[in-house]
Amino acid sequence: MNLRIGFGYDVHPLIQGRELWLGGVNIPHTKGSLGHSDADVLLHAICDALLGATGLRDIGHHFPDTSPHWKDADSKILLQKTMVLLHEAGWKIGNIDCTLLLEKPKIAPYRDAMIEAIAKAASISSNQISIKATTNEGLGFVGKEEGVAAYAVAIVYS
Numbered sequence: 001m002n003l004r005i006g007f008g009y010d011v012h013p014l015i016q017g018r019e020l021w022l023g024g025v026n027i028p029h030t031k032g033s034l035g036h037s038d039a040d041v042l043l044h045a046i047c048d049a050l051l052g053a054t055g056l057r058d059i060g061h062h063f064p065d066t067s068p069h070w071k072d073a074d075s076k077i078l079l080q081k082t083m084v085l086l087h088e089a090g091w092k093i094g095n096i097d098c099t100l101l102l103e104k105p106k107i108a109p110y111r112d113a114m115i116e117a118i119a120k121a122a123s124i125s126s127n128q129i130s131i132k133a134t135t136n137e138g139l140g141f142v143g144k145e146e147g148v149a150a151y152a153v154a155i156v157y158s
């Protein structure tokens, strides 16, 4: 079996007047993430982990934020298109593990819905996905609620 690992990281600013999308789920909050698409940091980190594992460059290459086509895009579609690229190159997902960094709100109530949304978009089983979340203990841009960040790793095989 040919086994590869990939790593992804993403950040978006948090501002008032935007919706907060994380892991394909719209989360009620006083702030939302700013970006060209729906600015879903978790899905973007996952896409980059998958693209990195398979040597298919990165999310900015395939879905540039200069393209009007991806303006306000649902990031679940970016993940679906990433999966098309993976499958065309002969790769399958082993598992995805991710960590969200945000101060508020608590993510636990939305965790299962995120896993289901990611599983559906990536056409994998929910038991192949793990989502963890942590605050930044009040430190830095995450701690000051100026932004949200996500890390993801993925194993793929062919």
Ligand code: MG
Residues within 6 Å of the ligand: 010, 011, 012, 035, 039, 040, 041, 044
């Ligand atoms: Mg992004």
